[in-house]
Amino acid sequence: MRADKTFFDQEENEILRQVEDFHKILTHLKYEGKVSRGKNVKAANRAMSRLVGTFKKHRRLQEEIIFPFLQVHIPKHEAVIRFLRSDHEDIKKNKDRLRLSLQKLSKQSVTENGKIQELGVYLICLLRHHLELEKENIHKAIKRELREDEKKEIGVRIKKWLTINRSGKSLDLRFFQTHNEKECFHDRRSNRTAESKETQHENSI
Numbered sequence: 001m002r003a004d005k006t007f008f009d010q011e012e013n014e015i016l017r018q019v020e021d022f023h024k025i026l027t028h029l030k031y032e033g034k035v036s037r038g039k040n041v042k043a044a045n046r047a048m049s050r051l052v053g054t055f056k057k058h059r060r061l062q063e064e065i066i067f068p069f070l071q072v073h074i075p076k077h078e079a080v081i082r083f084l085r086s087d088h089e090d091i092k093k094n095k096d097r098l099r100l101s102l103q104k105l106s107k108q109s110v111t112e113n114g115k116i117q118e119l120g121v122y123l124i125c126l127l128r129h130h131l132e133l134e135k136e137n138i139h140k141a142i143k144r145e146l147r148e149d150e151k152k153e154i155g156v157r158i159k160k161w162l163t164i165n166r167s168g169k170s171l172d173l174r175f176f177q178t179h180n181e182k183e184c185f186h187d188r189r190s191n192r193t194a195e196s197k198e199t200q201h202e203n204s205i
């Protein structure tokens, strides 16, 4: 597999298609009233689960394979990669909030609808903006700045990752990353743990 435009286009199109589906269901939920609420809440939950699953795969593939590879082979993109990682966290937090609101709406039939619309539209904007940023930076960098052998190498790793991920087996990243890439991955994990501890500490005071 080549990590070329086609692979990223397909992945981006799939996420965007699911974002559009979700947007349509939110509109139904907004305008169709109480009579269709049960049906629309179920549809929103289903669409949300699909989108969450697809985005989770996207996030893990980037954070475990693509970002560490680029941080070593094209280090000048470090800042944008850091931003994209924090974007992933932001999207995850907003998705959790929206899920909670959808659960409240389905269980208690309370008027959470306005909040759901607000959270839903915000999440959709975040996702669209995130994908656009990746297209303009990461995808272009892979296409224009990696050497042919590097493109081939990242393509092989992506394919292997997707195959193992589909099989449901656990991934051992030692087989995917060189020493330097492992350092990038583990540095990031340690930072995240430290950030999380700091946040917990801040929340507790």
Ligand SMILES: [Fe+2]
Binding pocket: 058, 059, 062, 084, 088, 130, 134
């Ligand atoms: Fe991403």
